[in-house]
Amino acid sequence: MENMQKICENKKCYGCGACCTVCPKDAISLKENETTGHLRPVIDQGKCVDCGLCSKHCPANSEYKYKDNTVTYAAYRTDPEKQNGSSSGGVAAAFYELAIDKNWAIVGTIMDSNFKARMELSCDKQNIEQFKGSKYVQAYPVDALNQVKSVLKEEKNVLFIGTPCECEAARSIAMDNAERLLTVDLICHGVPSYKVLRDYIKWVEVKKKSKIQKISFRSSWGEEMILNDGKKNVWHRRMWWDPYLEAFNSGIINNDACFECPFAREKRCSDLTIGDFWGIGSEAPFHKPNRKVSVIGVNSKRGFDFLNECKSLVLEKRNWSEAVAGNSQLRAPLPKSSQYDLFWEKYYKYGIDAAFKATVYKKVCKRYYKEYPIILLKSIIKKCICWDRKIQ
Structure with a gap:
């Protein structure tokens, strides 16, 4: 990771891959960051000829050409x-x-x-x-x-x-x-990083004793996490009921x-x-x-x-x-959560279960157990009304 300074500042790196693409010696590859799992460039010093193209074409070092909406x-x-x-x-x-x-x-x-x-x-x-x-x-x-x-x-x-x-x-x-x-x-x-998503899916698999085959982040309702084992949905949580989506939307895992x-x-x-x-x-x-x-x-x-x-x-x-x-992302970036450092400290030392429990888990569980029964009841009543109308 010490090679990052040759391209851009580590905290400014998008993991966009431009540096890898312009390198004439194929000396740069993207690897998972040890702590968060986000993609970062790693330079093979044996291949690097110090041409500077990676730094020159790095978007994090660029002056952007902003355009007005027409x-x-x-x-x-x-x-x-x-x-x-x-x-x-x-x-x-x-x-x-x-x-x-x-x-x-x-x-x-x-x-x-x-x-x-x-x-x-x-x-x-x-x-x-x-x-x-x-x-x-x-x-x-x-x-x-x-x-x-x-x-x-x-x-x-x-x-x-x-x-x-x-x-x-x-x-x-x-x-x-x-x-x-x-x-x-x-x-x-x-x-978020693939590493966190991968560990989150494993976390659900342990809870549900199922092997996840399909994933969806959106539904007709909106932002929902839906995990399917190939036959049925074993995990279906709206954005404020799911720890991954809550951590994502709160500025913890980005x-x-x-x-x-x-x-x-x-x-x-x-x-x-x-x-x-x-x-x-x-x-x-x-x-x-x-x-x-x-x-x-x-x-x-x-x-x-x-x-x-x-x-x-x-x-x-x-x-x-x-x-x-x-849309707030057309005004300013998502702020970093006050729980950001705590999440990554727990995650790095003890894994995703400990990181969730130290930050978002109690909050999402409280919402889920309070709101889900009401939504389920409304859904049942709506189905009964529709069924009654069909009979009539």
Whole structure:
């Protein structure tokens, strides 16, 4: 870890992989940080020629080119069926479909069978399904960035959708081919490490005596942790009932750099910005469809032109100020929790069970046992009413 100072300050590192991609000697690799598990670059001194390209292209060392929002839309799919599986209005999937139709390459994030997230480049519409859905964990970016670099050199356009720092990494490695790269940043809350997610899943497996096969961070209701053993859901907790989601939303398990994120602001660096349109209707009336709605912030002419070609979305103009008011990550980074140091001290010494119990566990259990029976009762009553109506 002492090599980190050659690239950027350790606490400012995004783990974005730009340094690995630009290194001419393949001397840098991303490894899990010993304490938190977040990805950090490690330099092989035997290969390093001290060229300085890693530091030069590191987004944490950059001066960012912020863009003002030019137009804002509320958006959702014209075809409700195609919105299935998406975390919000299905905007990212619509963008991917358009890009493939234009013979572009696309980049998104998938989660493998071991629940490890990684960025992946594709030219196939069939892979869009894997890109759908939120993944509240840090993704491994290096392979995808290397492919982006190669594809751009072949004079092929690339649609890159990721967190703001991932998008900045893509722009950094694109260099002279940046005009063929269209970046779409996700309104980001921060990233926990794969190490913590892996230990959390094992923690649930021990509690439920089950082997988890599937994971979902979102549902039709909103942010929910749903863990499935291949036959049934063995763990289904809303955001304030689940220790992982509570620690994530409270600023306990996110990457250090997330708490001083320079991209969590009104002005953006990418061509387009997308996310949930929280608080829509607060400034002007909005007729909500019976499904989720995304916000699209247009930040460049290239982004506007691309969006103008996307006919598979219903678009309604809104004010950017409405989106900013409803989403704190468009105003400032998530603050670091006062329990941050305590969590990591317990986690490093004793494991995730001790870390949860020292911080969020009592809080989420109290909420769960107080609120879940009421919600369950309401659900049963609603089903009984519907059944009664069917009989009549």
